[in-house]
Amino acid sequence: MPGTELFGEEERKEVMDVLSTGALFRYGHDDLRKGMWKTKELEAEAKKFTGASHVHAISSGTAAVSCVMAAAGLGYGDEVIVPPFTFIASIEAVLFAGALPVFAEIDENLCLSAEGIRKAVTPKTKAVLLVHMCGAAADMDAILAVCKEHNLILVEDAGQALGATYKGKHVGLFGVAGGISLDFFKLTTAGEGGLFITNSEEAYKIADCFSDHGHNHEGANRGMENHPILGLNYRLGELNAAVGVAQMRKADYIRTQNRKHHSYLQQRLSEISEITFRPVPDPSGDSGTFLNFFLPDKDTAQKVVKQFAEDGIAGANYWFLNNYHFINQWDHLKNLKAAGPLAINKLGAPQDYHNLQLPKSQEVVSRLISFGIRCTWTDEQVAALADKMIASIQKVVKNLHHA
Numbered sequence: 001m002p003g004t005e006l007f008g009e010e011e012r013k014e015v016m017d018v019l020s021t022g023a024l025f026r027y028g029h030d031d032l033r034k035g036m037w038k039t040k041e042l043e044a045e046a047k048k049f050t051g052a053s054h055v056h057a058i059s060s061g062t063a064a065v066s067c068v069m070a071a072a073g074l075g076y077g078d079e080v081i082v083p084p085f086t087f088i089a090s091i092e093a094v095l096f097a098g099a100l101p102v103f104a105e106i107d108e109n110l111c112l113s114a115e116g117i118r119k120a121v122t123p124k125t126k127a128v129l130l131v132h133m134c135g136a137a138a139d140m141d142a143i144l145a146v147c148k149e150h151n152l153i154l155v156e157d158a159g160q161a162l163g164a165t166y167k168g169k170h171v172g173l174f175g176v177a178g179g180i181s182l183d184f185f186k187l188t189t190a191g192e193g194g195l196f197i198t199n200s201e202e203a204y205k206i207a208d209c210f211s212d213h214g215h216n217h218e219g220a221n222r223g224m225e226n227h228p229i230l231g232l233n234y235r236l237g238e239l240n241a242a243v244g245v246a247q248m249r250k251a252d253y254i255r256t257q258n259r260k261h262h263s264y265l266q267q268r269l270s271e272i273s274e275i276t277f278r279p280v281p282d283p284s285g286d287s288g289t290f291l292n293f294f295l296p297d298k299d300t301a302q303k304v305v306k307q308f309a310e311d312g313i314a315g316a317n318y319w320f321l322n323n324y325h326f327i328n329q330w331d332h333l334k335n336l337k338a339a340g341p342l343a344i345n346k347l348g349a350p351q352d353y354h355n356l357q358l359p360k361s362q363e364v365v366s367r368l369i370s371f372g373i374r375c376t377w378t379d380e381q382v383a384a385l386a387d388k389m390i391a392s393i394q395k396v397v398k399n400l401h402h403a
């Protein structure tokens with residue numbers, strides 16, 4: 001999914017702007033900066049691209065999810081429903097806020113399902129942290145309905161889903177707020193960086209303060225600003241923001257290319273009857289960063305991944321065995337290992353993390369291959385890739401029938 005494919009003159013120009021002034025800090029120093037405010041520009045570009053009424057750019061996607069937790073008022077002892085398939089950052093943001101993760105089932109859509117949430121709700125459940133995985137949205141109508149039914153706060157981690165929409169609305173804007181990552185591997189990158197997006201002015205103000213030691217950013221004297229709340233330093237530096245601005249201006253082009261290649265590959269691979277694709281409730285809103293497809297079972301999926309490697313096909317992600325995206329490998333979480341005690345160590349985990357019963361999630365992720373789409377592919381390259389992928393998969397599925 002990387003915007004890094006298109007790193008070039010535009011990014012260099014923005015960075016040189018900052019280096020020419022030495023104004024590396026996002027706030028104040030008006031005399032130094034010759035009118036250049038890269039973090040603010042990034043926020044303005046991201047507002048245009050996502051349609052959010054408020055965007056606050058910060059130091060990482062992880063920090064963005066922490067700000068989302070803060071903005072929703074979630075903290076000590078609050079039980080928050082989370083998916084077992086996500087990047088561990090989502091779970092860490094819950095834990096480091098002092099809250100308690102409760103794992104629920106995902107389905108073939110790769111996100112928490114409404115049914116999974118419903119089954120995990122207890123009288124203690126306060127919120128749902130919905131993660132829009134692999135570049136596309138969850139089933140929002142159903143999820144909003146279950147949140148309403150049980151009076152749950154909805155917060156979103158759209159870390160991997162910049163550019164994904166559901167019925168025209170950008171992911172991250174369905175609940176209180178959403179976090180987006182601009183790390184090195186995303187649709188667009190700032191090197192390191194993140195976006196907090198919301199349509200709530202109140203939520204925005206909390207994130208704005210929380211991410212800068214509680215500063216309210218009112219008045220022209222930073223040293224005399226008020227601090228309505230305590231916070232931390234999750235500020236984005238102007239150098240990273242400079243890269244982020246240039247990249248954000250390319251987001252629409254990258255998404256258009258990704259979508260074109262994504263639908264072409266999907267259409268070609270659909271000739272293999274053993275393959276099914278991730279159901280996306282609003283396919284027109286898929287950001288096209290991954291082609292997510294399923295093989296009939298775990299063994300076949302693993303054989304296909306191996307066959308791709310043998311045939312020199314790069315780009316297949318098999319999250320089931322990957323150390324940070326699926327719960328099976330999260331021993332540090334299961335053993336509640338943190339540098340110092342967290343709320344969960346004192347309060348106890350709300351579930352036995354060593355014995356979670358999530359058969360649907362296990363089955364879905366074990367059959368899943370997420371194939372990374374590159375925006376710089378030419379039509380000829382993507383056609384040749386489709387030929388190679390089909391040939392590789394056919395080798396495996398043919399053997400399957402003979403076995």
Ligand SMILES: Cc1ncc(COP(=O)(O)O)c(C=O)c1O
Binds near residue numbers: 061089158159181
């Ligand atoms: C779903 C999700 N949430 C949060 C993050 C964290 O983002 P960052 O690496 O910018 O901290 C990621 C990163 O990959 C992610 O995939």
